[in-house]
Amino acid sequence: MASRVPRLARNVAIVGAGLSKFGAFPQKTSRDLLFEAFSEALGSADKGLAAEDLEALYLGNFSSDLFEQQTHMGPLMAEWLGLLPKPSVRVEDACASSGVAFRQGVLAIASGMYDVVLVGGVEKMTNLPSERVTDTLATASDSVFEFQHAAFTFPGVFGIIASAYLERYGATPEHLMRVAIKNHQNGALNPKAQFTSTIREIMEARARRLRERGEAAPDWKDEMDFLHDPRGNPVVAWPLRLFDCSPVTDGASCLVLASEDAARNFSDRPVYVAATAHASGGALASWPDLTSTPALRVAARQAYEMAGITPEQIDLAEVHDCFTIAEVMATEDLGFFRPGEGALAAAEGLTARDGPRPVNTSGGLKAKGHPVGATGTGQLVELWKQLRGEAGQRQVKGRQLRYGLAENLGGTGGTCVVTILRQGQS
Amino acid sequence: MASRVPRLARNVAIVGAGLSKFGAFPQKTSRDLLFEAFSEALGSADKGLAAEDLEALYLGNFSSDLFEQQTHMGPLMAEWLGLLPKPSVRVEDACASSGVAFRQGVLAIASGMYDVVLVGGVEKMTNLPSERVTDTLATASDSVFEFQHAAFTFPGVFGIIASAYLERYGATPEHLMRVAIKNHQNGALNPKAQFTSTIREIMEARARRLRERGEAAPDWKDEMDFLHDPRGNPVVAWPLRLFDCSPVTDGASCLVLASEDAARNFSDRPVYVAATAHASGGALASWPDLTSTPALRVAARQAYEMAGITPEQIDLAEVHDCFTIAEVMATEDLGFFRPGEGALAAAEGLTARDGPRPVNTSGGLKAKGHPVGATGTGQLVELWKQLRGEAGQRQVKGRQLRYGLAENLGGTGGTCVVTILRQGQS
Amino acid sequence: MTTTEEAFGVAAFQRFLDQRRLVASRCAHCRALYVPPRPVCPQCHGMEMGLQDLSGRGRLAGFTAISVPPSHMLQEGFGRDNPYLTGVVALEEGPRVAARLVGLEASSPEKVKLGTRLTAVFQEGERDGQKRVVLAFQPATRPKGRG
Amino acid sequence: MTTTEEAFGVAAFQRFLDQRRLVASRCAHCRALYVPPRPVCPQCHGMEMGLQDLSGRGRLAGFTAISVPPSHMLQEGFGRDNPYLTGVVALEEGPRVAARLVGLEASSPEKVKLGTRLTAVFQEGERDGQKRVVLAFQPATRPKGRG
Numbered sequence A, B: 001m002a003s004r005v006p007r008l009a010r011n012v013a014i015v016g017a018g019l020s021k022f023g024a025f026p027q028k029t030s031r032d033l034l035f036e037a038f039s040e041a042l043g044s045a046d047k048g049l050a051a052e053d054l055e056a057l058y059l060g061n062f063s064s065d066l067f068e069q070q071t072h073m074g075p076l077m078a079e080w081l082g083l084l085p086k087p088s089v090r091v092e093d094a095c096a097s098s099g100v101a102f103r104q105g106v107l108a109i110a111s112g113m114y115d116v117v118l119v120g121g122v123e124k125m126t127n128l129p130s131e132r133v134t135d136t137l138a139t140a141s142d143s144v145f146e147f148q149h150a151a152f153t154f155p156g157v158f159g160i161i162a163s164a165y166l167e168r169y170g171a172t173p174e175h176l177m178r179v180a181i182k183n184h185q186n187g188a189l190n191p192k193a194q195f196t197s198t199i200r201e202i203m204e205a206r207a208r209r210l211r212e213r214g215e216a217a218p219d220w221k222d223e224m225d226f227l228h229d230p231r232g233n234p235v236v237a238w239p240l241r242l243f244d245c246s247p248v249t250d251g252a253s254c255l256v257l258a259s260e261d262a263a264r265n266f267s268d269r270p271v272y273v274a275a276t277a278h279a280s281g282g283a284l285a286s287w288p289d290l291t292s293t294p295a296l297r298v299a300a301r302q303a304y305e306m307a308g309i310t311p312e313q314i315d316l317a318e319v320h321d322c323f324t325i326a327e328v329m330a331t332e333d334l335g336f337f338r339p340g341e342g343a344l345a346a347a348e349g350l351t352a353r354d355g356p357r358p359v360n361t362s363g364g365l366k367a368k369g370h371p372v373g374a375t376g377t378g379q380l381v382e383l384w385k386q387l388r389g390e391a392g393q394r395q396v397k398g399r400q401l402r403y404g405l406a407e408n409l410g411g412t413g414g415t416c417v418v419t420i421l422r423q424g425q426s
Numbered sequence C, D: 001m002t003t004t005e006e007a008f009g010v011a012a013f014q015r016f017l018d019q020r021r022l023v024a025s026r027c028a029h030c031r032a033l034y035v036p037p038r039p040v041c042p043q044c045h046g047m048e049m050g051l052q053d054l055s056g057r058g059r060l061a062g063f064t065a066i067s068v069p070p071s072h073m074l075q076e077g078f079g080r081d082n083p084y085l086t087g088v089v090a091l092e093e094g095p096r097v098a099a100r101l102v103g104l105e106a107s108s109p110e111k112v113k114l115g116t117r118l119t120a121v122f123q124e125g126e127r128d129g130q131k132r133v134v135l136a137f138q139p140a141t142r143p144k145g146r147g
């Protein structure tokens, strides 16, 4: 069947956005986290917004089943937020759960069923012991063939990818370290981030603590020196080390979507959904080339077609840096850089906040944190703020921002969601 | 906000349907079960249908997380069925997972994004020990307040409901037993059912086995006698006994949806989606009246409004008889009978296959089986067959069938989905 | 001590029980009461919520005797031959609450009557090695001097 | 013995391994090979699939040394100070397969080279008290008489 460029029956806009603080909060459950994001989203609408205005909830959540022994989060959340009897749908596509939930919210409005929809994402991860977190994340790969047989972990899969990428393109672990350094620099400007420190600040704090305890403090010259030291940056899944990996995080995010007509009731400057694309991929061993994510290439092409633009027109992007290598590959698969040039581009500052193509101004999954089910809509919260000029200290400056792109990856590329937002009408 | 009657931008039809055998299959995983349903669905289209025709997969699944230690089922299934790189969405709303997934498939087509969509549901439940199944199903209630504190189980919640219903309306456990007897009579005519025996046959087989083993066989006069005997029918959650409860089941179901235009390419007699409604409900303690499911009343009203018909126009229904009391209450909340009259109506045969309002001709969850994530689309498979006159031995006869209704319940009423299908165009 | 914000979180209910208190949230706008406390009023969607201690007196609205327990109740010794009672209690202040029932005969559920007057008891229990109070209700002793 | 239908189910891969066989499905229409066997050809969507035994010879396409193992590998004794190797092997017949790597130095991953010739080994293991064979690959010994 020839692929047609889909045309939605109605345009959809974002009229509100909110984020909980990201981090580790032993006393907070998913309900508490989502409420935080929800309150901020309601308060963010230019002309006000009340719970009664919302007609449905689409909730991205990876596995409250395994993290909190709680399924059926949809109505549980609808009840907690005061939304009953509005319909509530839990969507699960691993770390892309809320990217996919957002897309279903867009389609639900386009279909004519609803005018105003709440989309959210939430994950409560930090109460499990770390090996159980490893097990739980690994269930997002093929748990029979990849996990039980091949003993792949989530970092392990990206370690395998990194081994192939570094070999093929002659890139080095240092290129990847530069991605982490950049994302921490951005995260340091994001009050909602899990890590609000640069890697240099983390290094200095660690040395200070060791000295205070009377222990011999390592003589780290700079961040790169720190990142090469296994005491500061141990290997997790070779060649990936601790600072190549996003952390385990509790957090939630919310967006309020409205049809183009309804959006005017809530916002002076709605941000429009220019494209929403989604593709599925197979097990890692089925990839024809370990250095490019097949489903992401498909989703990216569909997104650009739907928006009617080229990669060059994207002003900034939030990409799914669950691991540093994932950000590098995403910037290639999204067409920002040619295959094999993403690592060098990052190392040279092309994706820095003040560079020509800012990537992960929020701090990314690496520094902002990665509450997996909340990440997809969390990325869109950042784009919404940036496109409206409301990103505070980390606002991209010196140019008019028109198009922002978010790339949300589920598992190891099994789910790829690409969303393009546009400031102003088309 | 005044509720408007929603109007979809495009009409949607069902052009194919399939079911795996329901039962307990130690060697089959979710992938194997879904493939069975998928093959049958492809083969069921009047004019043929191929995997290439399908543009997306919406998959209902309750908790492969806890049952199979497998999350991210969407792409896993898309890969197994040969659908890559088509987008795949896993929807979870407890036992209404595939009812809700179906609804998202309808909205996705109505939005203009897709013309042809595969909707499926699957659950692999029987490999866990029974107390772990009890725990897992209980996670669909509020696991903090209802499960950990009040120690509600899934049968327990319906036991509480039954205690209130029997007291308030003077109904008896015998009325409920009649529901089970009827549904087993229907299931005995359904080759895909988990139980293909009537309760009388089950009783006779049990007595025969005891005699063969040389044990004293109880002298059961008839089904009612058997159902009163705790040896045949032990209490699970008073006043509910074993034969008031649906079984633990492995199974899958699939439907192929198409836009009204595209449907003509695949089917001579598509079945149309006349209404799709969905509402959320709160914890059991929040219900103003334990004998009526608040969210179901909302969803039912919206469904009739959307279809533009009254309850009297429904020719047959598949309702969510996870427990016998749930079928009785559903027939009231759906407006088939007045409050308090559902139990007597069932006992008097009004909902029998040859009665004025056939309910659960498939055998229902009770006899067909309840692979929870597959149940919602499984109900629609039965309606599709009945409305096309292809239900074999259990075909409702003697009248023209125009409207079929399916009611799919998640948890204890947290999710209520009501779908109305129509034979022929409006 | 709990801060006001924490008082409407999920953990608050347990913290109040540990203090032997049954606490509802009370909407500043429409005065509706809910147990457990919550941050948004389900009635009017207001977010200005206060707290109110409840008497713990109520009546039985629905119940069951469970013979097929989940793991955590199996560990407490319940099972096929030792069912436990649980249900929904309508509190005299209006809200209803889900809770275990004690002091009633679980093995003769046919003798348990809806409408029975109940009173809250705070039972000391253990879960995963940690002490915690579980809410339960038992038959009320009729107060002296009243009909 | 497996029936034809079962041969393309999820459990088949393990059954073949237990017989010391590495088996692919082979599409009757486009002849594409896939491991593990599957009921639908990802290439042409054909459902007429046959089986083909593979040589077990291949080359290393990507790998990692895992220092933070999941529970089941912790139980086997792996951990921070004892990492294990796993990766993707490109089989000489074409398909790739995910598998553990043995006979290579997991503590010196920098010495492991992509492209290394490998051969399948069927390792006897145990999981949850049950014996089962796990697929792994080890460096191939160079066949005699060949360059």
Ligand SMILES: [Zn+2]
Pocket (backbone or CB within 6 Å): C027, C028, C029, C030, C031, C032, C041, C042, C043, C044, C045, C046
């Ligand atoms: Zn209020």
Ligand SMILES: [Zn+2]
Pocket (backbone or CB within 6 Å): D027, D028, D029, D030, D031, D032, D041, D042, D043, D044, D045, D046
């Ligand atoms: Zn083929």
